[in-house]
Amino acid sequence: MGVRRDLKRARQRTDxxxxxxxxxxxxxxxxxxxxxxxxxxxxxxxxxxxxxPFAHAAETPDAVLLRRRERGAWRPVTAxxxxxxxxxxxxxLIAAGLEPGGRVAxxxxxxxxxxxxxxxxxxxxxxxxxxxxxxxxxxVDWIVRDSGARFAVAETTENAATVTTGTAGHRNPPRLWQLxxxxxxxxxxxxxxxxxxxxxxxxxxxTPDTVATLCYTSGTxxxxxxxxxxxxxxxxxxxxxxxxxxxxxxxxxxxxxxxxLFLPLAHILGRTLQLACLLARIETGHFPSxxxxxxxxxxxxxxxxxxxxxxYLFEKIHDTGRATAERLGRAASFDRAERIAVRFAEAHxxxxxxxxxxxxxxxYAAWALYDLLVYRRIRRELGGRLRYAISGGSPLDRDLNxxxxxxxxxxxxxxxxxxxxxxxTLVPPLAPRPGTVGLPIPGVSVRxxxxxxxxxxxxxxxxxxxxxxxATEAALSDGWFATGDLGALDQDGYLTITGRKKxxxxxxxxxxxxxxxxxxxxxxxxxxxxxxxxGDNRPFVAALITLDPEALAHWLxxxxxxxxxxxxxxxxxxxxRADVQKAVDHANAAVSRxxxxxxxxxxxxxxxxxxxxxxxxxxxxxxxxxxxxxxxIEELYRR
Numbered sequence: 001m002g003v004r005r006d007l008k009r010a011r012q013r014t015d016x017x018x019x020x021x022x023x024x025x026x027x028x029x030x031x032x033x034x035x036x037x038x039x040x041x042x043x044x045x046x047x048x049x050x051x052x053p054f055a056h057a058a059e060t061p062d063a064v065l066l067r068r069r070e071r072g073a074w075r076p077v078t079a080x081x082x083x084x085x086x087x088x089x090x091x092x093l094i095a096a097g098l099e100p101g102g103r104v105a106x107x108x109x110x111x112x113x114x115x116x117x118x119x120x121x122x123x124x125x126x127x128x129x130x131x132x133x134x135x136x137x138x139x140v141d142w143i144v145r146d147s148g149a150r151f152a153v154a155e156t157t158e159n160a161a162t163v164t165t166g167t168a169g170h171r172n173p174p175r176l177w178q179l180x181x182x183x184x185x186x187x188x189x190x191x192x193x194x195x196x197x198x199x200x201x202x203x204x205x206x207t208p209d210t211v212a213t214l215c216y217t218s219g220t221x222x223x224x225x226x227x228x229x230x231x232x233x234x235x236x237x238x239x240x241x242x243x244x245x246x247x248x249x250x251x252x253x254x255x256x257x258x259x260x261l262f263l264p265l266a267h268i269l270g271r272t273l274q275l276a277c278l279l280a281r282i283e284t285g286h287f288p289s290x291x292x293x294x295x296x297x298x299x300x301x302x303x304x305x306x307x308x309x310x311x312y313l314f315e316k317i318h319d320t321g322r323a324t325a326e327r328l329g330r331a332a333s334f335d336r337a338e339r340i341a342v343r344f345a346e347a348h349x350x351x352x353x354x355x356x357x358x359x360x361x362x363x364y365a366a367w368a369l370y371d372l373l374v375y376r377r378i379r380r381e382l383g384g385r386l387r388y389a390i391s392g393g394s395p396l397d398r399d400l401n402x403x404x405x406x407x408x409x410x411x412x413x414x415x416x417x418x419x420x421x422x423x424x425t426l427v428p429p430l431a432p433r434p435g436t437v438g439l440p441i442p443g444v445s446v447r448x449x450x451x452x453x454x455x456x457x458x459x460x461x462x463x464x465x466x467x468x469x470x471a472t473e474a475a476l477s478d479g480w481f482a483t484g485d486l487g488a489l490d491q492d493g494y495l496t497i498t499g500r501k502k503x504x505x506x507x508x509x510x511x512x513x514x515x516x517x518x519x520x521x522x523x524x525x526x527x528x529x530x531x532x533x534x535g536d537n538r539p540f541v542a543a544l545i546t547l548d549p550e551a552l553a554h555w556l557x558x559x560x561x562x563x564x565x566x567x568x569x570x571x572x573x574x575x576x577r578a579d580v581q582k583a584v585d586h587a588n589a590a591v592s593r594x595x596x597x598x599x600x601x602x603x604x605x606x607x608x609x610x611x612x613x614x615x616x617x618x619x620x621x622x623x624x625x626x627x628x629x630x631x632x633i634e635e636l637y638r639r
Contacts, residue, residue, distance in 0.1 A: 022439050022493045025447075035493035039443035041239035043459060048206035048231040050122035052278055057083035065278060067285040067302070068112045074285055074302060077112070085184070089120035090202075091194035092187025096151065096175060100125035100202060103147050103214065105174060106266075107131035107140070107163060108155035109288035113179050114265045115274060117153055120187075122231075125202035128213045129226075130266035133159055134609045139224070140166030144174060146467060147214050147226055155179045208232035214466050215268050217418050226466030227418045229268075236459035237421035238275040240442040246280050248429040249306060253387050258283040260302045262290050263309070269392055272422040273308050292316035293550070296381055303383040310393040311400075311524070312618065314411065316550075317381055318400055319526045321374065323554045337370035341406035342399050349405070349432060367406060375407035382409065390414055392423065393618070395497060395516065397524035401434040413437045415497055419481055420444075421460040425495050436494040446495055447480065453501055454487040455480040486514065503622060505536040513541055513595045518587045519620075525583035527551035527576070530607040530614075532625045533597065534633055540598040542636045544629050545580060546606050555579070571602045601632045 025034035056065060056079035066077040098104065104121045106128055108114050121128045129147045131140060133155060144152065144167050152167075152174040154160040160178045167173040177183035212231045216224040249257055259277060261284050263270035277284045287298045292313060299307075325334035344367045347359040359367065379386065389404070392414045404411045414426040415437035425446060427438035440446045444458035461481045464472045475482055486504070487497045499514030506512055515533035522531045522543065529548035535541035547570075555576065556563055570576055580602065588596035607613035613625050626633060 024489075024493050032489040032491060032493055034445060034447040035440050035489055035495070036445040037440040037442050039236075039240055039459075040243035041236070041442065044208040044232050044235040044239075046208070048122060048203070048208065048210055049212060049235060049275065050119060050203050050206055050231075052275075053079070053083040053086045053119050053123075054203075056278075056281065060281070063281055064283055065281060066112060066115070067283055069285065079281075082116070085116045086119045086123055087196075087199065088188035088191060089116055089184055090123035090199055091191025092189070093120060093124040093126065093151070093191070094194050094198060094202065095191045096187070098124050098126050098151060100205060101127065101211070102151070103127045103129050103149040105129040105131050105140075105144055105147070105149040105152040105163070107133055107135065107152065107159045108179055108265070109133050110262055110265050110270060111155070111179070111286050111288055113184055115286070116184060118265070118271070118274075122206070122212060123199060123203050125205060127211050130213070130215060130271070131163075132264060132266045135162065137162050137166035141169070142223060143216050143226070145170060149174055151175050151177075153177045153179060153183050157181075206231065208235070213271070215271070215418050225468055225471055227268075227462045228464045228466055229421055229462050233421045233460055233462060234272060234275055236443055237272045237423065237441075238279050241272075241423060241426065242276050242280045244426070244442055245429055246282070249388055253305065255305045255385065255387070256283070257305050258285075258302075259304045259306050259308070260285045260287055260299060261308075262287040262295055262298075264290070268418045269308065269416075269422045292320065296320075299381070299383040299386075301383075303385045305385050306388040306390070307382070307386060308390045308392070310618065311391055311396045311520070314389070314391060314396060314400060314404060315524050317378065318403060318524075319548075319551060320381070321378055322526070323551070324377075325374070326554070326558055334374060337374040338399075338403055340366045340370050341375070341403045345402035345405035345434075349402075349434070371407075378404070378407040379409065388412065388429070390426070392416065395437070395520045397521050398435040400524050405432070405434070414441075415485075415495060416460075417483060419462045419475070419483075420456055420458075421462070424456045424458070424460060427494075433494050436490070436496050438495065439493050440495075446489070446493075448487060448489055449482075451501075452486040452488070452498070454483045454485045454495070454497070456483060457481065505533070505541065507535050507538060507540065507594070513591075515622075517590055518543070518595075518597060521587040521590055522583055525586050527555055527579060528583045530620060532607075532620055532622055534626060534636075538637055541595060542633070543584070543597045543600040544625065544632060545600050545602055546604075547576075547580075547602065549606070567604050571604065577602070599636050601629075601636055603629060603632060 023036045024032050027033050061080040063079045064076040065079050065082050067074040068077050104126055106117055118128055129149045131143060140163055152163050154163050160176060163176055177186060208231050210231055211228055212234055213229050214226040215229055216226050261274060265271055285302050289295060322334050325331050344359050344363055347363060351358045386409055389409055389411045391411050396413055401411050410432060412427040414423040416423040423441055424444050425438045426441050427433060444460060447455040449455055457480045484501050485497055486499050486501055487495050489495055499516040503515055504512055505515060513535060518533045519531050522528050527547050529546040531543050531545045533541060533543050556565060584597050584600055607620055607625060613621055
């Protein structure tokens with residue numbers, strides 16, 4: 001019976017793996033220039049995503065779709081209850097004067113009410129305009145003015161004040177509600193006289209090509225642009241990723257899938273993750289913070305089976321593990337566990353394509369020892385049930401990916417942009433390849449142009465930038481979206497991102513350098529916080545580096561130094577500089593000598609949204625940083 005069961009499982013895995021296969025197009029030299037994946041989910045041909053809550057309520061009224069934290073516990077929200085909440089708020093928006101095609105700005109952290117609002121806006125025939133809760137009044141001014149939003153919902157008193165200040169000069173400032181002051185309750189009361197027939201008429205008028213949201217880019221190189229995304233765009237993203245991943249996760253783990261959503265819902269990745277979970281009826285909880293110290297207790301309490309996060313989260317979990325070991329006097333043991341993890345995971349991953357036998361007995365024994373001492377603690381930090389995670393937003397250090405793999409958590413990287421409704425590529429679940437961002441998701445084609453720029457085509461690609469035909473024309477050509485990112489496809493069609501086209505540095509010696517490779521590896525090693533690599537028209541590559549406050553506090557504790565030691569004094573400490581040099585050496589190991597960082601400057605403070613050096617999605621504004629630290633950069637090259 002055991003052999004028969006194993007054969008059945010092997011056949012099942014083979015069938016599931018075949019779902020992610022791609023067609024490859026090679027040039028005359030045999031180099032892969034394009035990878036195409038057939039869709040797994042049928043396209044949305046009628047209706048819209050606004051129908052989703054009502055379809056669930058009709059088909060599975062008692063199914064638990066969401067879990068809402070109330071009075072210290074995660075309480076279930078059934079399909080019936082969710083549809084009722086959406087209905088009440090949608091009627092309130094109609095009563096408030098929202099017209100079909102009208103826009104509602106939402107400024108809130110990730111919480112249950114955001115989800116209700118999103119679907120209520122759609123059900124009322126409107127379009128959502130997400131605002132990051134950390135946005136400034138000037139950013140709110142631009143996005144509300146550009147989008148023409150006539151209504152706004154803010155989470156807190158502070159958010160409401162920002163919206164009020166930002167829109168004070170508008171001819172018609174938006175009507176404003178506040179979540180913390182009972183916005184959903186007030187909207188429900190406002191809409192009591194609106195009939196079901198009016199709501200049904202609004203929802204029935206929507207089509208797949210109706211605009212669902214204006215989602216604004218993070219604005220790393222200028223003013224944010226509004227990406228026009230339709231219900232068909234968002235459905236293609238959510239439905240195809242569900243069909244690619246969900247059957248595999250269920251078959252391999254045997255678990256009922258659940259996740260804790262903590263990514264900002266103002267970011268397209270958080271929005272499409274939410275949609276995918278609702279499509280698949282995956283139980284989802286909401287948490288308002290991506291800060292690891294705040295998130296870890298919630299993960300232990302909610303105990304998700306999978307997560308979608310950004311590299312920063314995985315970096316901090318790893319760094320916390322090492323810091324704990326260092327406090328216990330076991331830093332060397334942790335470092336050995338990390339080296340074993342990388343070796344074990346590399347050998348284990350060779351079994352997938354059949355290029356190796358997997359770890360030998362000695363390596364398995366070492367892994368088993370450190371599983372008891374280290375790896376299981378990492379699993380516990382993430383709730384204990386986590387088996388899979390998806391990382392996006394920026395590249396994840398390969399060794400860090402391998403570390404988590406050995407700890408029993410497979411991290412799949414993906415790549416996408418707001419313009420592609422989130423992920424355009426994803427590492428397939430039964431064919432992991434750390435260091436790449438995977439294959440095109442079903443229905444998407446990826447091409448590498450002659451100059452190395454990554455081009456994307458498919459139903460997930462947006463239709464236009466709002467009010468910006470010139471930018472639209474520059475970005476879209478014959479259905480292909482020019483991402484501005486540089487990359488390469490390997491012989492199996494896996495994509496690797498090597499940098500931003502506009503960020504390429506050319507040293508005075510003529511060497512082209514992609515700073516992203518160095519920066520991503522630098523950020524993955526304590527005590528580095530943020531960094532920017534420089535060297536354009538310079539004789540060598542250098543870096544500006546900030547220190548992570550938590551890592552710095554730990555560094556002081558371990559060395560029994562006063563917690564209030566002045567930062568200016570620490571920046572001159574040779575022991576601290578030596579630890580930063582180790583992080584620099586780790587980054588340099590990924591590039592040639594000509595591309596390596598030869599000098600670095602430790603700078604006071606942090607790169608934050610507040611000082612204008614980070615976007616709300618935690619991307620560094622390179623030009624703003626180099627302008628702010630121009631004097632320090634000059635010093636690096638005068639030495």
